[in-house]
Amino acid sequence: MYKVLYRDGSAKSAVMETVHGTIKTPVFMNVGTIGAIKGAVAPTDLKEIKTQVMLCNTYHLHLRPGDEIVKKMGGIRKFSTWDGPVLTDSGGFQVFSLAKLRQIKEEGVTFRSHIDGHKIFMGPEESMQIQSHLGSTIAMAFDECVPYNSSYEYTKNSVARTTRWLRRCRKELDRLNSLEDTVNPHQMLFGINQGTTYNDIRAEHAKEIAELDLDGYALGGLAVGESHEQMYDVIEHTAPYLPADKPLYLMGVGTPENILESVARGVDFFDCVYPSRNGRHGHAYTSHGKINLLNKRFETDERPLDENCNCPVCRRYSRAYIRHLLKANEMLGLRLMVTHNLAFYNNLMSEIRKAIKEGRFDEYRKQKEEDFKIESEVNK
RNA sequence: GUGGGUAUAGCGUAGCUGGUUAACGCGCCAGAUUGUGGUUCUGGAGACCGAGGGUUCGAAUCCCUCUACCCACC
Numbered sequence: 001m002y003k004v005l006y007r008d009g010s011a012k013s014a015v016m017e018t019v020h021g022t023i024k025t026p027v028f029m030n031v032g033t034i035g036a037i038k039g040a041v042a043p044t045d046l047k048e049i050k051t052q053v054m055l056c057n058t059y060h061l062h063l064r065p066g067d068e069i070v071k072k073m074g075g076i077r078k079f080s081t082w083d084g085p086v087l088t089d090s091g092g093f094q095v096f097s098l099a100k101l102r103q104i105k106e107e108g109v110t111f112r113s114h115i116d117g118h119k120i121f122m123g124p125e126e127s128m129q130i131q132s133h134l135g136s137t138i139a140m141a142f143d144e145c146v147p148y149n150s151s152y153e154y155t156k157n158s159v160a161r162t163t164r165w166l167r168r169c170r171k172e173l174d175r176l177n178s179l180e181d182t183v184n185p186h187q188m189l190f191g192i193n194q195g196t197t198y199n200d201i202r203a204e205h206a207k208e209i210a211e212l213d214l215d216g217y218a219l220g221g222l223a224v225g226e227s228h229e230q231m232y233d234v235i236e237h238t239a240p241y242l243p244a245d246k247p248l249y250l251m252g253v254g255t256p257e258n259i260l261e262s263v264a265r266g267v268d269f270f271d272c273v274y275p276s277r278n279g280r281h282g283h284a285y286t287s288h289g290k291i292n293l294l295n296k297r298f299e300t301d302e303r304p305l306d307e308n309c310n311c312p313v314c315r316r317y318s319r320a321y322i323r324h325l326l327k328a329n330e331m332l333g334l335r336l337m338v339t340h341n342l343a344f345y346n347n348l349m350s351e352i353r354k355a356i357k358e359g360r361f362d363e364y365r366k367q368k369e370e371d372f373k374i375e376s377e378v379n380k
Numbered sequence: 381g382u383g384g385g386u387a388u389a390g391c392g393u394a395g396c397u398g399g400u401u402a403a404c405g406c407g408c409c410a411g412a413u414u415g416u417g418g419u420u421c422u423g424g425a426g427a428c429c430g431a432g433g434g435u436u437c438g439a440a441u442c443c444c445u446c447u448a449c450c451c452a453c454c
Contacts, residue, residue: 029415031415031416033416034416038416038418039418039419040418055415057415057416060416060417087415089415090415091415092415093415094415094416094417096415097415097416114417115417140415143415145415192415218415220415221415222414223414223415224414249415250415251414251415252414252415253414253415254414255414258414271414271415272414272415272416273413273414273415273416274413274414276416277413277414277416277418277420278413280416280418280419280420281413281419281420282419283413292410295408295409295410296407296408296409326419327407329419331419333419334418334419
């Protein structure tokens with residue numbers, strides 16, 4: 001059950017009730033591809049920084065340790081001990097982003113494992129079966145992430161196929177949910193809208209998938225090379241054709257600024273590798289922009305990563321110490337960086353929800369965007 | 381004191397049978413990264429090659445002197 005509690009312009013704040021807990025939106029899902037956040041961040045750490053949803057990946061878990069194994073262990077939630085909601089990505093993006101030698105047909109996609117090169121076939125049914133084994137709260141439809149700059153003709157055909165695949169996903173998941181030994185018989189399904197930057201294809205596709213009455217809808221194939229303006233334009237011209245009473249998920253996005261701008265256009269769900277990957281690479285998010293801890297100027301900086309942050313890392317550790325750990329390749333450095341960055345994103349979402357509730361989101365958004373720009377002044 | 385060796389960017393090294401803008405690693409600096417192939421990728425700055433003199437069209441490379449450091453011996 002998804003219910004919008006507050007509206008502020010096009011921005012909205014809602015609650016989504018799931019069998020694994022309530023999700024307050026707008027929400028940033030923390031990416032834990034293989035059932036763990038990279039950087040040695042444990043599920044107990046996630047609880048402490050108020051993570052709401054963990055995002056896991058169908059493709060990766062299928063390869064290792066294998067979705068049958070995960071099912072035997074009681075599903076990804078029991079297996080990992082993360083007891084909150086989990087969203088599983090369908091594998092569609094991985095086929096597009098990392099599998100080489102892929103061959104796309106009506107039945108599905110044949111491609112090679114990035115681990116050992118063996119041939120794998122995945123179609124809508126396979127993706128749903130794997131996600132059912134994983135027992136996530138929300139399953140994503142199996143789609144083709146149409147590359148940016150694809151021709152109009154190719155995009156139109158691909159999107160039409162993604163629609164056919166979506167119907168197959170719905171049918172297969174209904175079957176799986178009704179089986180005796182299903183890990184989560186209440187598994188929900190989100191459909192994915194594609195069409196790159198062709199607004200008319202996006203709109204047509206949105207109307208078609210809206211008829212399927214799914215649990216939520218996502219905008220896919222964005223933040224893959226187009227400009228921010230193009231991305232915002234697509235959101236503005238596509239969101240109106242998707243059901244207003246269903247959550248909207250912008251896949252793979254993004255920077256704090258991207259999130260603020262997208263919330264302003266009605267987006268509820270986000271996920272992005274930035275906070276974790278950038279953390280591993282030494283970049284910390286602060287209320288005054290991103291800083292690179294590897295820079296020498298932090299060598300004896302006693303301040304926390306972000307002076308306006310109240311996360312467990314900022315309450316205790318200095319920039320200088322974390323820098324030292326990163327320089328020395330000590331794992332604790334990664335863990336502290338990633339934990340802070342995720343906490344920063346989670347806090348941002350919490351503040352966004354509060355601002356929407358209080359009807360001052362636009363003002364808040366502008367202030368934040370200004371703050372992010374003056375990074376060099378304050379952090380020097 | 382004697383013999384031998386070494387001196388090249390912040391550090392560690394390559395180049396040293398003489399030939400255009402002296403190379404590499406680390407460090408430093410800056411960018412990149414958007415449904416994650418777990419410490420990534422791309423760039424940049426920085427050295428009058430210990431000091432002085434000589435040979436030569438031309439010297440980091442050869443010769444001499446000095447200085448510093450290292451090793452061995454007395």
